[in-house]
Amino acid sequence: MIDFETPKPIVQLNTVVETVAVNMMRTVSREMDENEHTVPWDFINFMHTAVKSMGGTSMAPDADKPDDAKKEKRPSIGFQRLGHMVEMLAWGDAGMYLCIPGGMLGSAAVAAAGTPEQKKRFLSRFMGDKPVFDGMAMTEPQAGSDTSAIRATAVLDNDTNEWILNGEKIFVTAGQKALVESDGFVVVWATIDPEAGRAGMRSFVVEAGTPGCKVTKQEHKLGIRASDTVSVVFQDCRIPFENILGSPTVEKTTKGFKGAMATFDATRPIIAAQAVGIARATLELLKEILAENGVEIRYGLPRQKLTSIERDVIEMEVMLRSAWLLTLEALWMADNKLHNPKEASMAKVYAGDIVVKITQKAVEILGPLGYSRELLLEKWFRDAKITDLYEGTGQINRLVVARNMLGYRGSQLR
Amino acid sequence: MYSFKPSEEQQMLIDALKRYAMDDLRAAARDAEEEGQLPIELVEKGWELGYLQASIPEDYDGFGERSAVTGVLAAEELAYGDLAGALAVMTPGLFATPILLVGSEAQKKAYIPPVIEMEWKPFTAALMEQKFDFDPNDLTTTAAIDGDSVVINGEKSYVPYADGAEAMLIYANLAGATQGFIVPAGTEGVVVGERQKLLGLNALPFYTVRFENVRVPLENRLGGADGHDFAPILAASNVALAAMAIGVSNAALDYAVEYAKDRDVFGMKVAQKQAIAFMIAEMGTAIEAIRLLVWEAAWMIDGGNPEASKQAYLALSGAMDAAMMVTDRAVQILGGHGYIREHPVEMWMRSGRGFATFNGLAIV
């Protein structure tokens, strides 16, 4: 039965998260943006305590932990809840959202692919007194969208039973906090057999303080400046054999790699939720300022009678709402264990597009106000663009959607 | 609790309508368009599937309950087959559904059963007027109360099946508000004009209709002597048309996808070119996003949500743009062949443009 009612527990949580967004994020949003590379510790410490008191190690749904829904035999709403939460936090501040401890892609990878021992070893740290961070390192200087081109290597030293990592990773979100400012870890992608292509690719957990692993650079960015983005160099970096996620031998299949890609089916709609959060913040502020200036949006009129601003705002509302519904559908599918790579990428493509359009248009409409740093609008314009870039650019996600629609393999449409 | 899955019952209806839409409507669409006429047996067959009848409660001789969500699911499916045929099958709803929604008890009892008990008959409605900035909430056609009757003056356009209509619901401006009036066949002063020639929908007969001092009893005012709220009718029409825009878009998309996977260019399939594949991805994405907006608007209508009218307006606004974008690209993907009337995409492109204009031509 088609239903758009937000589940009660999500409505309740939303109210709480909104309070956080209003009181702990919006209040320092500008300051964090102006002072790149300062870490929003107040917010981080608060979130750490809050998440811990809710009994979670991270914000992501945990497959091993029976949630209330399972007890009562209702379908799970874990991803839907997460999507709502992320949307609201990104509405607060998309950069600060990325600073929340323990909830990033690294721990998601461990949660998805790790053995029970690995989960205990790597994830329990998030429940400690101090906030701990994680990251995921796939991208390299010469390999972004084309992940099959990564060159970082992992070689097994049979004498010591250790993996030796070598290579350089760039653009690691929260890498500084994970490796330097806390006892966190980064999940690193490397090949155990350069001849094997994707079949040789594995992910490894590298913990903070491991010799041979060094953060070498912090990027200066267009937006999401509260979030650190770093380069990490691995030079004969030795890690225990047990830090590999998945099988240590090369089977002649790409199953392991495909497994990694499958986590995108859950994470891409989360990026879409970020985009929707930024878009909603923008549209709300735009409408508020227009209303203060006596501009009323006359819904219901034929377009011929609307002003250009009214047409723009109405179009933005259409885009924002439909993007959110598309995102919810992808998350709902993930919760219901329905195969959703097409919908996940659709949500990412669409939300990434509309947030860029909405923020760009809003700055245009508000003229000197929009362009000024007095308001957060220009910041959201800068923040928005990242959602069309990371976790697969708009183009890469279009490829995924098209392949699914056309029934093509990667080799048929590249 | 969110859910994006139609109920089993709805799914059965969708499946039945899909078969009819493809085997009957789609199969006949091109000829009907060229000949300017839909075979009556074709419309009759769709009517017998009983979509409208199932949305009327037993009190008025139907066998179900009206649900806008079911309505938009059905409308999309029918329009996927052929828009003109879908509108034809749904035309009696233009008369019966507003009466069901806002009519008085007496009007429901008197007017609904004859519509749904009979075979398909041209019961219709007249809303649009021939001016560039037509606004359903600001009609030029006027109604004036004169004692216990109402006098209507003005000219309507895009009235389907006006010629030979059994009865007509006509909307007119009564002291600034859009109000409906039931006008039976043969009422004096109703002058049906020439059949209209349009950019699309050539299979469907549309007429202009002039109302020259047309006098009907006050009890024919929709809702009774005090009239009615027009918003629910407009919302029900907006979601219906939005759903049909999605149906037409999806038809164009599927056709373009099949073609692109078959057609060779430069040693590969057209669909393997990113310029084409990306268009296809965007078409599919827009359709799914706007479809959900339409569903949500319909769901809000069913729940009596006060924001439903606004949402229905937004849904149609999004759907009309999606339909133009998608149908245009479908023609583009077929290249020059898309321009030739042997393929249906040019017809869908003409239909696609219409959703910015069509007002009140369908209702769920």
Ligand SMILES: Cc1cc2nc3c(=O)[nH]c(=O)nc-3n(C[C@H](O)[C@H](O)[C@H](O)COP(=O)(O)OP(=O)(O)OC[C@H]3O[C@@H](n4cnc5c(N)ncnc54)[C@H](O)[C@@H]3O)c2cc1C
């Ligand atoms: C702020 C930020 C945070 C990030 N966080 C992380 C992180 O935590 N971990 C991580 O591993 N990475 C991260 N990234 C990296 C990000 O995922 C990559 O930048 C992204 O995947 C694109 O890779 P690239 O920059 O090398 O661009 P390229 O792959 O060089 O792409 C350049 C252009 O070509 C297009 N293109 C590429 N391939 C195709 C194709 N097949 N068809 C059509 N067009 C194509 C792209 O869409 C793009 O427009 C982050 C990046 C940024 C900016």
